[in-house]
Amino acid sequence: MPLNRRFTLVRRPSGVPVPEDFLLTEEPTAALEPGQFLLRNHYVSIDPAQRGWMDDRPSYLPPIALGASVRASTVGQIVESRSAAFPVGAWAAGLNAVEDYSVGTEGGYTNLVDPDAVPSITNYLSVVGPTGLAAYFGLLSIGQPRAGETVLVTGAAGSVGSLVGQIAKMKGCRTVGIAGGPAKVQRLLNDYGFDAAINYRGKSVEELVAEIRRAAPNGVDIQFENVGGDILDAGLLAINPKARIVLCGLISEYNSEPRGARNIWELVVQGARMEGVILTHYFDRIGEAVPALIGWVRDGKLRVDEHVEDGIENVLPAMLRLFDGNNEGKMMLRIVD
Numbered sequence: 106m107p108l109n110r111r112f113t114l115v116r117r118p119s120g121v122p123v124p125e126d127f128l129l130t131e132e133p134t135a136a137l138e139p140g141q142f143l144l145r146n147h148y149v150s151i152d153p154a155q156r157g158w159m160d161d162r163p164s165y166l167p168p169i170a171l172g173a174s175v176r177a178s179t180v181g182q183i184v185e186s187r188s189a190a191f192p193v194g195a196w197a198a199g200l201n202a203v204e205d206y207s208v209g210t211e212g213g214y215t216n217l218v219d220p221d222a223v224p225s226i227t228n229y230l231s232v233v234g235p236t237g238l239a240a241y242f243g244l245l246s247i248g249q250p251r252a253g254e255t256v257l258v259t260g261a262a263g264s265v266g267s268l269v270g271q272i273a274k275m276k277g278c279r280t281v282g283i284a285g286g287p288a289k290v291q292r293l294l295n296d297y298g299f300d301a302a303i304n305y306r307g308k309s310v311e312e313l314v315a316e317i318r319r320a321a322p323n324g325v326d327i328q329f330e331n332v333g334g335d336i337l338d339a340g341l342l343a344i345n346p347k348a349r350i351v352l353c354g355l356i357s358e359y360n361s362e363p364r365g366a367r368n369i370w371e372l373v374v375q376g377a378r379m380e381g382v383i384l385t386h387y388f389d390r391i392g393e394a395v396p397a398l399i400g401w402v403r404d405g406k407l408r409v410d411e412h413v414e415d416g417i418e419n420v421l422p423a424m425l426r427l428f429d430g431n432n433e434g435k436m437m438l439r440i441v442d
Contacts, residue, residue: 106136107134107206109131110204110417111131112203113130114126114170117160118156126159127175127420129417140188140211142188142210143184143207144206146180148439149177149179150236150437156359174202176201176203178199179202180197181207195217199215217229227413227435227437233399238384238387239265240272241397243269250327253279254278255324256273256326258270258273259332260283261283261289262284264410264411264434265353267292267297271297271408278326281303281317284303286430287304290302303320305336314342321343324343324348326348327348327351329351331355332356332357338366341372344377349379350378352381353381356428410434412432412433412434416438
């Protein structure tokens with residue numbers, strides 16, 4: 106049996122994760138039982154949500170147990186199988202772990218019958234993976250954009266935010282993006298087609314509110330929130346009556362104690378609503394979203410940027426890129442030899 110390297114959580118992080126919180130272990134893969142298959146993971150998704158799963162507190166998924174592999178979406182090829190539905194040589198994607206090999210069972214995986222349906226197999230972790238699905242369902246089902254409305258996207262240069270802005274443009278909306286640094290502001294305008302872009306760095310909440318109001322003179326109808334903290338608070342002070350706040354992430358608070366939104370009263374003042382994006386609520390509609398996202402990519406309507414690092418030993422450096430904003434596209438690792 107092949108040896109399996111696993112990126113294991115051995116201590117719960119306090120603040121920003123450090124190398125001592127993890128251990129790269131190695132053990133033989135388990136023998137397969139009827140209905141199971143062995144997936145050789147080629148690419149592993151690196152996502153901000155993984156940091157939240159490391160904490161011992163209630164969430165939409167159980168915390169990662171100490172001594173267990175860090176949970177991750179992966180895409181790979183089946184190298185051994187006792188399942189007729191997942192034969193050797195087929196590609197599959199699913200929620201596994203940061204490891205070389207995952208033992209899978211029918212029902213929890215997607216058999217990628219046509220892996221060439223997208224330009225790159227990595228797209229199954231980005232535009233037609235959790236990233237793209239969060240953008241699709243968060244904006245279209247929760248935000249419900251209408252032509253002529255203004256959509257404010259925070260963390261707009263990130264893997265989810267960049268897709269949200271482009272989909273909102275397709276729906277006839279004015280798009281305003283918030284990102285960190287002049288380079289990312291230019292990416293929003295030049296690469297993703299935002300109508301306006303704001304650099305949040307070095308600005309107070311009051312200064313951000315003023316910039317948002319200049320960029321969105323008719324107010325904000327949809328706020329797609331990926332950051333939290335002061336940026337969420339600033340956006341709330343510019344929302345319109347009946348605005349929809351789509352809460353996708355709070356990356357500014359994952360390595361610290363959550364402080365909450367100070368301007369939450371604006372939801373009452375404006376009769377607005379805030380709703381979180383949980384993909385498990387939309388599993389029955391995956392068949393709607395994936396063809397639409399693939400079609401937009403094929404038609405050149407949706408630009409997808411991916412940042413691929415190499416080596417399972419580089420999980421932590423790749424993860425930290427998410428928190429310092431030093432990645433350029435959907436973050437993932439290539440872990441094949």
